[in-house]
Amino acid sequence: MVLAIVVAFIVTCILHKRNVEGKTPAENENLAAPMKGTVASITECPDPTFASKAMGDGFVVFPEDGKFYAPANAEVTMTFPTKHAFGLMTNDGTEILVHIGLDTVELNGEPFTMHVKKGDKVKKGQLLVDVDLKAIEAAGKETATAVIITNGKAVNLIKSGAVDAKTDVVEIANPVVEVKAA
Numbered sequence: 001m002v003l004a005i006v007v008a009f010i011v012t013c014i015l016h017k018r019n020v021e022g023k024t025p026a027e028n029e030n031l032a033a034p035m036k037g038t039v040a041s042i043t044e045c046p047d048p049t050f051a052s053k054a055m056g057d058g059f060v061v062f063p064e065d066g067k068f069y070a071p072a073n074a075e076v077t078m079t080f081p082t083k084h085a086f087g088l089m090t091n092d093g094t095e096i097l098v099h100i101g102l103d104t105v106e107l108n109g110e111p112f113t114m115h116v117k118k119g120d121k122v123k124k125g126q127l128l129v130d131v132d133l134k135a136i137e138a139a140g141k142e143t144a145t146a147v148i149i150t151n152g153k154a155v156n157l158i159k160s161g162a163v164d165a166k167t168d169v170v171e172i173a174n175p176v177v178e179v180k181a182a
Helices: 002-020 133-138
Strands: 029-032 037-041 057-063 067-069 074-079 085-090 095-099 112-114 127-131 145-149 155-157 161-163 168-172
Touching: 057 155, 057 168
Parallel strands: none
Antiparallel strands: 029 168, 037 057, 037 161, 057 145, 067 127, 074 085, 085 095, 095 145, 112 127, 155 168
């Protein structure tokens, strides 16, 4: 009888360890508005591709000024030659695409001054890009900026309407993360 209890205990420990080893609940990650303006659900973006969430969930900002800041501590994973968009990977693994304006690729980088390059580590609130919003509007383009979470993480809009840059506006759910055993 003692042998049966010991064997059952050992088997339970092994199977339980196999199922949960290396997994632990993680805190959710908040992303800030990358610029001052009006924040809304991505479904309110004037671009139908972004609004349909075809590229992922996120939010849109209708900017009031042309200073764009890092929404989180992250690494710059890509910058477009036309400077109208850039990609970030947060320390928690969230992949973010920031697309400044709509159809602004056609402006060939003219109204954009990029302050970072691929591989740079940035801090939440760090200035990334200066944009001449009036030049975008004069070219007949929208200034609405899509912030898309491209790797399918759950997005919860926690603040909408008028916001200042660097204000937390979205919570990204990180329910389980892999942790290497010591």
